[in-house]
Amino acid sequence: MTNRITRQRLLLSVSSTLTALMLCASVQTQASAPTSDFSTKPPTTDTTSSSTYVTHFWDALALEPQNAWSQLRKSFAWQDQQLSAQARVRVDQWIAHYRSSPENIATITQRAAPWLAFITQQVEARNLPGEIALIPFIESSFDPSARSHRGAAGLWQFMPGTGDALGLVRNGHYDGRLDVITSTQAALDYIEMQADQWYEGDLPLSLAAYNAGAGTVNRAVRNAQSQGKSGHYWNLQLPNETMQYVPKLHAIAAIVANPERYNVSLPEIEAEPTFAKVQLSHALTLREASRLLDVEQSALTKLNPGLLNGAIDPRSAQTLLVPDETSHEMIARLSQGEPQSAQVATSAPDTYRVERGDNLSTIAARHNLTQQHIMRLNAIERPDTLQPGQLLTLSDS
The missing domain is CATH 1.10.530.10 (Lysozyme)
Structure with a gap:
């Protein structure tokens, strides 16, 4: 896609520039051996000094705190x-x-x-x-x-x-x-x-x-x-x-x-998602999940609006979202003594066997992948050609 090519070239250009500047910073550090970090020292007034340029570079990187915005x-x-x-x-x-x-x-x-x-x-x-x-x-x-x-x-x-x-x-x-x-x-x-x-x-x-x-x-x-x-x-x-x-x-x-320009205040939002994904292989009510996780049921309801009757059924959905501060030990309790059946989703398995009723979109969502990724790995030209029993590769490794 034209947009992707343009963006990829831009990212490559920025990456190359950053790499060059970081190398410059490394050389300057070795030459001058500063004893304190840049954030604690005011920049020198000597505008011809390369150390000033490096100082300004790193200061600029630290200007905006990292958050979702x-x-x-x-x-x-x-x-x-x-x-x-x-x-x-x-x-x-x-x-x-x-x-x-x-x-x-x-x-x-x-x-x-x-x-x-x-x-x-x-x-x-x-x-x-x-x-x-x-x-x-x-x-x-x-x-x-x-x-x-x-x-x-x-x-x-x-x-x-x-x-x-x-x-x-x-x-x-x-x-x-x-x-x-x-x-x-x-x-x-x-x-x-x-x-x-x-x-x-x-x-x-x-x-x-x-x-x-x-x-x-x-x-x-x-x-x-x-x-x-x-x-x-x-x-x-x-x-x-x-x-x-x-x-x-x-x-x-x-x-x-540019919210300041328009006199608008945006709420603070964390840079990382505030929930964890838990894969379940058995039915579970949010009330029971609340008890096992020691999490408010209202918090689980808010994170899982697709569960219409307050319960998850693996025949329809396998992923339960829980607040990210929930401990792994608490999450393991969802499996009623079988921690392996409820795990925080960190990566997709290498393969998946297509079942009756599956389609590419649901398989992709279930494993936190994109349809295009699965189609590329399996040389699939049309998403509607999946067959029950077909073995799909889900990982490049």
Whole structure:
């Protein structure tokens, strides 16, 4: 994808620059043998000194404390884009709208606290622009239990048919659209697949299709091209909601990128996910899990909105999220004396045997992988060609 290539080249360039500067710092350290660290000494006024340059370099790295917001900003890719005057007006209108209700931004971003670090990591792992991690701000106000009057549900607001097509299990006990882990994987799969299938990697067009459907966007592209226009998102005539979709994302990302400029306060959110994943092979109620883990049941309910009746059934879902401060010893108690059946998920197994009813999306979500990763390792061209009994390789090793 064009976006990925550009981003990878940028990362390579930055990495090379950092490496050179670090080597420079190493040489300077050996030559001058300073006896105290840079943070405790004011910079020298000799601007010709290479040690001053190194000091400033390391000081600059330490300026911003690492949290979920700083991690997200690092992965932003759209902030320096040169938009047309008309597109800029559309974005600025939404910046003004969000700024007019800072209390709403505070509420929504606070609601994002359990999920933002995890989503950012998943977006980064795919080399997608960090702005994609803010789609739930637009879709659901970062409420994983949100339901629309049209039937969409979850953080990413999947309609039932779309969720079914992406392999999100939905029954009376469990709704994968409300499960943040599986729905996030499905949403990113969907965005990437549509970008690759229809739009030669053009993510704004894929996001428009995420909102309005590929058929609507494809017709708009053809109409624009018939009028001699480029067919890019900003040139299209689309349903009003879709016309506002990408400008909204640009706007909220601009505010997150520079909250001081817009007089907005963002809540403190840890740089790492605040939950651990526990794989279960047996049914368990959240009430019982609460007792075994010595964790409030309300905390487990909040982390597992996809469990509709307060219990996990491995036939529908195998992963239970628990607060990250829960000890491994407590987690082992979930197995009622068999610690091996409930373990914190740290890595995927090497292989998996496809069972009846499996699809690529659910297998990927179950093992914290992407569909594209599994397809690449197993030379799968179409996700719908899996067969019961098929042995899949899940690891490069």
